[in-house]
Amino acid sequence: MNGLRDDPAFLKVLEDHHDALARFARSLTRSTEDAKDLVAETILKAYESWSTIREPGAARTFLFRIAHRIYIRQNIRRKLFGPYNPEVDIASSDPLPDHLADAQLVRDALQKLPIAQRECLVLVDVLGWSLEEVVLLHGGTVGGLKAKLFRARQELKRRLTSGGSYES
Amino acid sequence: MNRDHLNDPLAPLRDASVPFTLAESIDHAHTRTGQKRQVPLIAALVMSVLAGVSLIWWYTTGPSTTPERIDIASVVAPASANIDVVEAPAASAPRLERKKKAIDIRTNEVRPQQEIRSLLEDVGHTTPGTLRALDVDLTAYHEIRTMLGTMDRVLVVDNTANRETCLQITCEGGDSRSIVCSAPAPSPFRVTKLNGDLIFDIERADGALRTGPYVPIRARIANEDILLWYENAPALMAKLNDTKLVAPAVTYQYSVARRPNKSIVIDHRSKVGLWRSSALHRIDGTSVNESRVVWHSVEGSGVQVSISDIQRGVYELRSICANGASERLLLVVR
Numbered sequence: 001m002n003g004l005r006d007d008p009a010f011l012k013v014l015e016d017h018h019d020a021l022a023r024f025a026r027s028l029t030r031s032t033e034d035a036k037d038l039v040a041e042t043i044l045k046a047y048e049s050w051s052t053i054r055e056p057g058a059a060r061t062f063l064f065r066i067a068h069r070i071y072i073r074q075n076i077r078r079k080l081f082g083p084y085n086p087e088v089d090i091a092s093s094d095p096l097p098d099h100l101a102d103a104q105l106v107r108d109a110l111q112k113l114p115i116a117q118r119e120c121l122v123l124v125d126v127l128g129w130s131l132e133e134v135v136l137l138h139g140g141t142v143g144g145l146k147a148k149l150f151r152a153r154q155e156l157k158r159r160l161t162s163g164g165s166y167e168s
Numbered sequence: 169m170n171r172d173h174l175n176d177p178l179a180p181l182r183d184a185s186v187p188f189t190l191a192e193s194i195d196h197a198h199t200r201t202g203q204k205r206q207v208p209l210i211a212a213l214v215m216s217v218l219a220g221v222s223l224i225w226w227y228t229t230g231p232s233t234t235p236e237r238i239d240i241a242s243v244v245a246p247a248s249a250n251i252d253v254v255e256a257p258a259a260s261a262p263r264l265e266r267k268k269k270a271i272d273i274r275t276n277e278v279r280p281q282q283e284i285r286s287l288l289e290d291v292g293h294t295t296p297g298t299l300r301a302l303d304v305d306l307t308a309y310h311e312i313r314t315m316l317g318t319m320d321r322v323l324v325v326d327n328t329a330n331r332e333t334c335l336q337i338t339c340e341g342g343d344s345r346s347i348v349c350s351a352p353a354p355s356p357f358r359v360t361k362l363n364g365d366l367i368f369d370i371e372r373a374d375g376a377l378r379t380g381p382y383v384p385i386r387a388r389i390a391n392e393d394i395l396l397w398y399e400n401a402p403a404l405m406a407k408l409n410d411t412k413l414v415a416p417a418v419t420y421q422y423s424v425a426r427r428p429n430k431s432i433v434i435d436h437r438s439k440v441g442l443w444r445s446s447a448l449h450r451i452d453g454t455s456v457n458e459s460r461v462v463w464h465s466v467e468g469s470g471v472q473v474s475i476s477d478i479q480r481g482v483y484e485l486r487s488i489c490a491n492g493a494s495e496r497l498l499l500v501v502r
Contacts, residue, residue, distance in 0.1 A: 004194065018190040026187045036188055040197035052296035058307075069391070103180035125178045136307075139390030141314055156177050 380421025
């Protein structure tokens with residue numbers, strides 16, 4: 001890890017993309033602590049594989065792909081190895097001031113969407129990625145992604161209007 | 169939640185500040201490194217204890233590899249013996265079972281089947297070093313895959329430069345799009361799934377494909393394991409010597425064009441004699457049930473094999489001969 005701090009090229013990439021990565025992680029996960037874990041794990045994995053990257057321009061996709069894989073793996077692990085009570089987790093980890101209540105409401109609703117929809121929605125509508133960039137990260141086609149985004153937006157809206165995010 | 173936010177529900181997330189700083193993330197990563205170091209040590213300790221226990225158990229209870237002396241007279245009763253009258257003592261029954269098992273293991277019928285392995289075991293795994301040595305551009309293959317329709321073709325247009333290959337996707341209607349990618353000369357001729365099912369072919373301008381050995385290497389695009397199949401070209405084989413990749417351990421390799429009725433015919437010159445049975449497998453070892461394999465002997469020790477209802481892909485034909493020897497044929501069906 002000291003090597004990480006001593007690698008200016010890697011640090012530069014982190015400086016450029018950390019904020020987006022942190023917002024991506026926070027939008028996907030249930031708590032800031034989970035998001036911090038996800039980003040830290042991503043940094044470690046990225047640093048391990050840093051020598052394999054040949055085009056500096058691909059660094060953003062490289063980082064987000066690692067984060068995506070770790071997130072998927074964590075979800076599988078969570079499903080396999082532990083009963084999970086989202087209400088307890090949300091309440092215990094993030095006591096919120098009032099002005100952030102809307103953001104938390106949206107995050108709760110996002111948690112109810114399938115992972116693929118959730119990720120695409122955050123990348124496009126929160127981080128402002130183009131459809132082609134998301135296709136490069138996740139595979140598939142632009143048409144398929146558009147359909148996925150449409151369904152995700154509809155479902156998110158439905159959950160927010162019906163108060164669905166608080167359903168068990 | 170107010171009405172504006174319902175029109176743009178993700179606005180609160182866009183407006184939200186960054187939840188933690190880069191310095192916090194790096195510190196957190198540093199903390200996690202320390203925690204992670206302890207886990208492999210504990211896992212290694214547990215694994216070594218388990219391995220030790222397993223070894224002891226295997227040596228004490230596993231089947232003996234030394235052949236036992238068999239008293240044939242006690243195993244096979246003479247034809248004239250009257251079984252109704254002679255009652256075997258109860259204690260001798262288990263002893264007879266044990267000897268029969270020893271005889272079965274040593275027959276020719278069983279041995280070849282035990283030796284057959286999945287071809288995937290021979291497939292070279294890509295490391296960053298391998299990819300660099302072969303100059304593989306996985307992004308290009310991923311891009312081709314995302315835009316390729318079922319009737320489209322991928323053609324090598326220009327492969328003269330040593331480090332770049334121009335691939336052209338030709339659509340069914342005649343439209344085409346070119347992709348220049350960093351790829352070795354030559355590029356792989358085929359990209360398949362891990363079980364050998366075809367993803368797409370990369371056709372040569374002259375349509376020629378060398379005979380084997382074909383060398384698969386395992387790579388990963390868009391979270392899916394794939395195999396890149398290379399032909400036996402001197403430039404590639406020189407690179408392979410550095411990467412220690414080898415061709416699959418099969419007896420013969422064939423590249424066969426599929427007929428319009430979805431069948432293929434191979435003229436095979438067997439070195440081990442007449443076939444007794446034959447079965448088609450994917451290269452991950454799963455059997456192909458939808459195809460029918462028929463063969464007949466031709467002059468000398470030749471065999472003509474017909475396989476019907478076969479998809480384009482890479483397969484393995486496993487055959488057992490009358491004398492118990494086995495043959496493995498790698499089939500690249502075009």
